[in-house]
Amino acid sequence: MRVGVLTGGGDCPGLNAVIRAIVRRGVPEYGYSFLGFRDGWRGPLEALTKPLDIPAVRGLLPRGGTILGSSRTNPFAIDDGVTKIKKNLQNLGVDALIAIGGEDTLGVATKLHEMGVNVVGVPKTIDNDLSGTDYTFGFDTAVTIATEAIDRLHTTAESHHRTLIVEVMGRHAGWIALHSGMAGGANAILVPEVRFDIDKVCEWVESRFRLDYAPIIVVSEGAMPKDGEEVLLTGDKDAFGHVRLGGIGDWLGREIESRTGKEARTTVLGHVQRGGTPTARDRWLATRFGLHAIDAVAAGKWGQMTALRGTDIVTVPLQEATKQLKLVDPALYAEAEVFFG
Ligand code: F6P
Numbered sequence: 573m574r575v576g577v578l579t580g581g582g583d584c585p586g587l588n589a590v591i592r593a594i595v596r597r598g599v600p601e602y603g604y605s606f607l608g609f610r611d612g613w614r615g616p617l618e619a620l621t622k623p624l625d626i627p628a629v630r631g632l633l634p635r636g637g638t639i640l641g642s643s644r645t646n647p648f649a650i651d652d653g654v655t656k657i658k659k660n661l662q663n664l665g666v667d668a669l670i671a672i673g674g675e676d677t678l679g680v681a682t683k684l685h686e687m688g689v690n691v692v693g694v695p696k697t698i699d700n701d702l703s704g705t706d707y708t709f710g711f712d713t714a715v716t717i718a719t720e721a722i723d724r725l726h727t728t729a730e731s732h733h734r735t736l737i738v739e740v741m742g743r744h745a746g747w748i749a750l751h752s753g754m755a756g757g758a759n760a761i762l763v764p765e766v767r768f769d770i771d772k773v774c775e776w777v778e779s780r781f782r783l784d785y786a787p788i789i790v791v792s793e794g795a796m797p798k799d800g801e802e803v804l805l806t807g808d809k810d811a812f813g814h815v816r817l818g819g820i821g822d823w824l825g826r827e828i829e830s831r832t833g834k835e836a837r838t839t840v841l842g843h844v845q846r847g848g849t850p851t852a853r854d855r856w857l858a859t860r861f862g863l864h865a866i867d868a869v870a871a872g873k874w875g876q877m878t879a880l881r882g883t884d885i886v887t888v889p890l891q892e893a894t895k896q897l898k899l900v901d902p903a904l905y906a907e908a909e910v911f912f913g
Pocket of ligand 1: 582
């Protein structure tokens with residue numbers, strides 16, 4: 573059997589570890605050969621390939637990014653996209669595909685499976701917003717990077733008696749903000765799932781200053797004030813219809829400064845959260861997902877995705893993962909509120 577592998581959507585620490593595990597198990601255990609597809613769904617769409625064998629995956633475990641490249645190409649938004657993919661897979665002798673991606677990449681995989689393509693999915697995203705799995709790899713690395721940034725910002729905030737705001741990624745889910753904010757001892761954590769009251773945020777800021785500390789506010793890029801909307805970086809949308817979020821941190825900084833009369837500055841962590849080497853935990857999860865993905869191919873579990881349940885890796889229908897986003901439960905968010913102000 574010849575198995576194609578692709579990585580789609582925003583890159584994420586641990587992608588290379590998945591690719592390595594798939595090949596390292598698939599060649600000796602099942603005698604499969606592999607073909608890498610470049611740049612997400614653009615690869616099978618335009619027959620852009622890269623050889624994938626054991627020598628090609630040496631040294632990949634700690635490497636960030638993806639050796640296959642990624643894109644947000646949506647074959648369903650392109651004329652005859654699916655026909656072209658099916659034809660290219662046939663011409664290249666590819667019998668099955670492993671798609672490593674988030675909601676969009678796996679959404680395409682779900683539809684292709686329904687149209688007769690042999691696909692197995694592996695969930696990835698720093699946002700941790702995929703249903704069907706307890707965690708996605710990449711999330712732990714993003715949280716670790718954000719937490720380290722918050723730790724560092726505490727000392728400079730105290731030195732200058734300033735409010736420091738940290739804007740983190742996560743799109744419409746506040747997982748990165750919640751985990752890093754709690755780990756970093758933030759004085760307020762603002763997430764998309766719970767609209768915030770700017771007067772309340774300013775009260776927390778004032779109370780923190782009264783205690784002779786300096787406030788740190790962690791805000792998720794998709795967080796919204798109770799009477800406002802998401803702040804967009806540009807009006808552009810990607811091929812899946814997603815807007816580019818960003819700017820809520822600057823908005824907060826201006827509001828807090830004008831309302832409290834005390835200096836406020838914003839740090840936008842941006843793509844730093846996605847770059848570089850994965851944490852040990854993400855390498856572990858990514859490697860296990862890779863091993864189980866090739867087992868799923870061998871078992872003919874088409875239309876399934878590897879998932880973490882407790883400490884077990886299981887497979888679940890791709891549909892389960894892509895039908896709705898996994899968002900922060902307000903009850904979980906309420907636990908963090910003890911530390912606000
Ligand atoms: O989904 C991962 C993610 O990093 C989001 O947290 C963020 O909103 C988005 O991708 C950024 O996308 P891009 O890399 O296209 O700027």
